[in-house]
Amino acid sequence: MSVVGLGTWQLGADWGDIDDKDALAVLEAAAEAGVTFFDTADVYGDGRSEQTIAAFLRGRPDLRVLVATKMGRRVEQIPQNYVLDNFRAWNDRSRRNLGVDRIDLVQLHCPPTPVYSSDEVFDALDTLVDEGRVAAYGVSVETTAEALTAIARPNVASVQIILNPFRMKPLREVLPAAEKAGVGIIARVPLASGLLSGTYTKDTVFAANDHRTFNRHGESFDQGETFSGVDFETGVEAAAEFSALAPEGYTPAQLALRWIIQQPGVSTVIPGARSPEQVRANAAAAEPAPLSDATLTAIQDLYDRRIKDQVEGRW
């Protein structure tokens, strides 16, 4: 799959409004730019993101795109809900939404932490593979500890984790462990919800139905998913410093994506986008030469000075 994929949370809900035409234009731009990996979830717009991907791919049978979805967050978040019967029902719904008999990759969608230690859960996921409902399974995690527990399981194909210049902890243990185990790493929230584009100011206002308004302090889901867990004011100031580090020819967003791509062990990075222009710019981040040691050192220094203390204790 392409090293720059596409996150499609934006094509469902929680990022302000998007109409179907614009959503399809985002997918079209991604395919034209060579993106062959779409990440979605059953809960994005309660199925709308999956259905939009299905509608797009129906019209483009020439494309070979790997589609990863997620399951588990349409019910109360208790370990007792993570059982085979539920997995089959959730999988039936996603297969209907996506219009496929077999899903390429299904990920547990940041389940409660004890789920990662349950043999029954992973036996049930193996059953989904045996039944031909999914080609492979992985997990999307909140913490590095959850990632390491999942990587130790024999049949986990992928771990999706937040990794970006404002979230570096996974570099130390998770990426080396994944590489050793042959587990794919899907780097999510690569732009820290857009902060790393350097385009926001302290006065930027997001729509009321955008999680960057309503989940800033973790009111609806894990705070780490919004601005990567960095307090907005700190994030805006640090993003201005980050932008100044962009070498000639890079936008700050492309610098962030390029930084992620060149970390050993990353399989794909999945920036979310709401416009074809963003998609094209993000896909182009796969092309430039690797960043110099001086730029890498400066990014590390920025993280150590301004961000590390805010995020490392929690995620």
Ligand SMILES: NC(=O)c1ccc[n+]([C@@H]2O[C@H](COP(=O)([O-])OP(=O)(O)OC[C@H]3O[C@@H](n4cnc5c(N)ncnc54)[C@H](OP(=O)(O)O)[C@@H]3O)[C@@H](O)[C@H]2O)c1
């Ligand atoms: N728990 C989970 O498993 C989980 C949680 C979160 C995300 N994800 C997945 O990861 C994907 C990516 O994360 P994310 O979407 O939350 O955050 P992200 O990729 O860090 O940020 C996306 C936002 O950045 C801005 N942006 C994108 N491309 C840009 C460009 N080229 N130039 C300037 N700004 C740009 C856009 O916001 P504006 O246009 O508003 O500025 C866009 O909505 C999601 O779509 C989803 O598939 C999974």
